[in-house]
Amino acid sequence: MYYFDHCASTPPHEEVIRTMAEVMAKHYANPSSLHRSGVEAGHLLERSRSAIAGLFGTEAKEWVFTSGGTESNNLAIQGAARANAHKGKHIITTAIEHPSVYETCKQLEREGFRISFLPVSRNGIVSLEDVEAHLTDETILVTIMHVNNEVGSIQPVHQIGRMLKDRRRGIVFHVDGVQSVGKLPIDLRSDSIDLFSASAHKVRGPRGAGLLYIRSGVKLDALLAGGDQEFGMRSGTENVAAIVASAKAFRMAMESQPERYERMTALRRQLAEAIAQIPELVLNGGEQEDMAPHIVSFSYPGMKPEVFIHLLEKHKIAASTKSACSSKDNKPSRVLEAMGVGQARASSGIRVSFGDEHGNRELEWLCSMLETVVKKLKPLERKEIRS
CATH class of the missing domain: 3.40.640.10 (Type I PLP-dependent aspartate aminotransferase-like (Major domain))
Incomplete structure (x- = not known):
């Protein structure tokens, strides 16, 4: 499966998984307890807090x-x-x-x-x-x-x-x-x-x-x-294992941020250019410099977005429509409506979001499958005014 839904959730690092499992097994005591096991858990908690603070200069x-x-x-x-x-x-x-x-x-x-x-x-x-x-x-x-x-x-x-x-x-x-x-x-x-x-x-x-x-x-x-x-x-009792694992994940993400920005910016540009070559699709958002490097939003006016998503999934591509918190309702995207793109686009938005595992090979497959899916769906397109 090509997972292009990193805005919704991301696959955890193997190192993060190992860290969390180790802490769960060895440091399960309540960090507020006064006995030795509790004190050790408390120390892990505070070391994680200090690590997070250091990442942000706070x-x-x-x-x-x-x-x-x-x-x-x-x-x-x-x-x-x-x-x-x-x-x-x-x-x-x-x-x-x-x-x-x-x-x-x-x-x-x-x-x-x-x-x-x-x-x-x-x-x-x-x-x-x-x-x-x-x-x-x-x-x-x-x-x-x-x-x-x-x-x-x-x-x-x-x-x-x-x-x-x-x-x-x-x-x-x-x-x-x-x-x-x-x-x-x-x-x-x-x-x-x-x-x-x-x-x-x-x-x-x-x-x-x-x-x-x-x-x-x-x-x-x-x-x-x-x-x-x-x-x-x-x-509430702190989730020490998740907190320690989170501190590691935040450190890894922030230390690699400059490299990730460069790589994902190139991927975003590649995908945006491919979408621009498909007449049925229209990009949502502004110029490259105004947009985050890991998100591409586009619409297929006249087509229900869930149909598009399910057909992409048949080609081993996982993408989404809007926020995962509201993706199961049938309403037009509140965000796209607020951007004034029109009802047809607001009702047919698709979101692709990149992750660390994506490179040119994955993007080439995605671009190819977008063309394939549009060709299959074109006969089903509702006759709506594109805006």
Whole structure:
């Protein structure tokens, strides 16, 4: 099987699997326990925290381990909103955020917070000027993803962070970095990012393990009540094995990021050029420099995307339609709709996302099979207006 669905989840490194199995077998004690086994597990936990902090040039005390990107985003957004509600109840985000951000903001909206869902360009990018124009004295939080998980558009989080720092009035800046870690360079300090979410299974680590960076001095209300683990931010016995394995996966991903960027950028260009040669298909997103190197989104207007996906699978290719969190509904892509590409394209989006195992041979097979699948589906195409 040619697995082109790395945005949804990634195959874990063999080294990561071995590490997790070893820790599960040898260090199964509760890291909060006072006996020797518990203390040893606690030391592993804290060494992993320090390793993560070092990768990002931050302090260990600024990192909280969670169950994944969804929990990290919820803790960041709900925690910041409720901790700062006495200052104001206005939050700025975009219309194309991951469901774990978008739906969390919708939930807060139902609770009385005012949410500005900013539009994006046809390339899927929010305007820095638009963010600045929507700031008010009531704004307490700006939450914007680094890389869009459906189309791969890169948001100007560097410029937004610096703008907010210049105009700082206690506004918290959260970045969902789930799709950017290991793909793009990240500098939490210089970009003035207060909260940053990441997920291990997007970087060939285990599922059920995530990170949340909380800059020193930023206040959050915890979501879980319990034993006061993770500096009181995330009660519950820590999954030491998954955390240790995650630290290894993040290290491997970030150390190889420059090489991965170069290789995947070339693959993305190769695929984009091939898609441009197939009249029935149309690329979604902007120019190469505006897009993450590992994601290509395209549409086949007039064709149901699940039909396309299942036919690709018959040719040993695994791809996806939109976010894995919402891929089973039949609605048009909220992200593509927000980009203004039209109903036909929003209803027929396909996402291909690369991984470490992909090279020219795999891309040549994929490009060939796209042509084959389109030829087979052409007679079934619904007569819709292409836009």
